[in-house]
Amino acid sequence: MNSEEEPAVPSWLEENWERLEQVGKKLSGGEVNKGSSPKIQKIPLYMAERVEFRRYYEPQLISFGLYHLSKQQLLQGKRYKDLWTAMYLQNTNQRVRDLHLRIRRHDWRPFYQYVELSRDSDTRETISVYGNPRSKDDFVAGVLMLDGCCVLQLLEKSDSSVDPKQELKISIDKLVRVHQDLLVMDNQIPFQVLRLLCEDEARLKKCLQNFLQVHGIETTPKLGKQKPYFGQQEAQEIVVIVQGDDQQDNDEDEGDPVHLLDYLRKALLMRDHNTIHKEIEIKIKIRRRSLHLRKYRIGTIQELKAAGIRVKKLSCNNVVYPSFNNGILQLPVLTVDGTTAYIFLNLVAYEMCPDFHNNFEISSFLVFMSSLIDQPEDVKELRMAGIIVNELASDKEVADLFNKMDSILVPETLLFAEIRDQIHSHFESKRGRIKALTWTREAYNTFFRSPWTIIALFAATLGLVLTFIQTWFTIHPKDS
Template identity: 65%
Template sequence: MHSKMHSKMVERAKIECDYLCKTLEESEKQLTGEGNKVSRPKIQRIPAYMAEKLEFQRYYRPQIISLGCFHNKRQGELYKKAWAAMYIRHTNLKAEDLFMELWGNKRMWRNLFDSDMVDTELLIVDGCCVLELLEKSDLSVDPEQELKISMDKLVRVHQDLLILDNQIPFQSLRFFCEDQERLQKCLCNFLQVHGIETSPKLPRKKRENEEVKVAVDGDDEEDPVHLLDYLRKALLMRDQHTFYKAINHKKMKRGSLHLRKYRIGTIQELKAAGIRVTKDSHNNSMYPSFKDGMLQLPELIVDGSTPHIFLNLVAYEMCPDFRNNFDISSFLVFMSSLIDQPEDVKELRLAGIIINELANDKEVADLFNKMDSILVPETPLFAHIRDQIHSHFESKRGRIRMLSWMGEAYNTFFRSPWTIIALLAATLGLVLTFIQTWFAIHPKSS
């Protein structure tokens, strides 16, 4: 009796062990991409630890139209269906043919989303409406008249196109717009709306059944994953090798596995150390550089869409299926270290680095202070710049300490007319007290 029970237990244990080994092997293959030809980032939700931050939530929710399958599908339905109808009509597409072709390959399209809630109607409406929106956002046309929407709503629609989990696959734009030049023009319009003049060229269209490679940061041979990915490519389009070759010849320490902020020093502190901050003449990149006591920063337009762009790009770089160097996230951590007070923003604005289209410099400072909560692993490029600046600091430490004290004194005693009056009154009181004490000790002889 006991022998039979023992045999059954051993057999059951063996079955469970075989199942465990199988699941371990499958997980390894899934993680490494083995056996999976299509290994590209999917349209997925904002990482929870970012979406749950109260100060970020407004930048992760569509205001006018929702795309894809993660938000309310009926939000902006009138605009979406009307724009889709306009696009289908003036491009002479046949809705019936589109529907049948998409329906026959719906499993492939669903694999592009981190969700099964994708239907053929959604793909047609979303893809065609986005193309119509981008075509009619050209500077040579009147988008309000063409799209039948007020300008304030149109601005918010373009902000909705920046939200990570409000994206549609770039393949759908390819599918509904086979004309490469027309599609490239739509993408240029998309970037120009957000103040980006230079746009990456699209690679050639993939042939049918051609293998899709694993998405790797900086790969120019692959289509972007979605519009947000294309915008990121545009910001980082200057050759990364130009920046990394300067540090590759040195033996770099292994990158820290700690999530951290880069403590560089504020603009005021850099100025006190004799570091000049200037605008980089190459205005098509986000990479800063430091050489011979000069920190060069890219030009940055700050307007109402800036937090939508940056916070959604940060969320994208945090996605587990996107292999990247955290370039945008690291840049924001770098900038949040440089900017602490409105005076720092003023210095950057006078240097032509920040173009402030918000109400005042304090709003820009508050924006970057809000982004100071972003934590990313240290990257070699920004660690190299930080080390260079800190080395420069060490040689100027005495001057920095003196000017930091002067800056604190200024903020304490001269921040408003009332503090100045109070300081003068206190100083006058001390002088009078000193005079009275003097004459008490040295009375005037008669």
């Protein structure tokens, strides 16, 4: 045997060589500035495994789509799927076979990455619960048809004037959990499935309006023109042209959303992009972008107050961009309730998806707010200014929520960097006053955080006074 014989190519590399060549051709063909429409992906492990976040990334009652399908604890929700699907079919006078064929014409599996329907034993057992499909595509189409009809019926009957116990045959506490399940990032179904199942545009828009109103959002983004379905063999690949690192995609709001969570994000970011950014100086646009993940250490509301900075609420709704001018920090109105953490943490996970080109607007806003809020007193100031509408039990719960989110790290964005620099410049002229307030807060947190610390402080003070009196009379006896 020739000692210089070339080593064999590893089997794993040989099997993937064709795929790697295709990727190389796309890169060399100038497609580096193009990205596929975001797929429905699993929550990143570095977020999902955090103990304090885990509950917000797990559906509680119903699974939608393919990722959580095999979880036994969610099979109890299938009876609601069957019930609401039957209601939807009856209300729209449609047949299961027709809708299944309509969904089956398209390949939806590419929407879901890293899911294998044949190797997982739990999934095989789940497939048997849904019937005995002839192929994976039949199964996927059946699941999405059932889930889509279920979601449409749920949203249509989620109007504030509808009694859920009467119309959906579900108690209000379970209904709240179902709506939270609709927010989980990897518990989504493609929006185009909803389009195929609901050809009545007015009905679909009403469902979407109800979805946003459930979460306190009054404005609704317009739906764009229907694009080719991702995975449809005869259609061209859907691409989004990225206009540059420092510029939001102008096409982001065009076309249908990817899924309901994406639609909710569009609603939160509804704005005139040019108006929002017109006050940003040209000079910061040429600033070198930091490649570090960081927090925005701006200062708490109490520290801002000590520096003479006032906070006011923005007049427009559903905008997550603050502004700072002439010592006034303007912030959007934010309602904090039991669903807030589900919304924001799943939107953060969505913005972290590798194939979603965005400027981390939601993530940056949360990092910004977590810097402003440290103690319940900070929440109280924002609440008194009409910026925070607190629907939790106390201001402390709101502070604890934002302190949890303080662990979020994002690349620095130009707008928040500019506001931070403006506030820090303002701080420089008020540094002494801020230090005095910091010492006062530290003393307050040390000696007045509970009744026991107050008693201990009182006892220590009383002991010092008695010691002083005893020493005085020792030095100056009464007879003298």
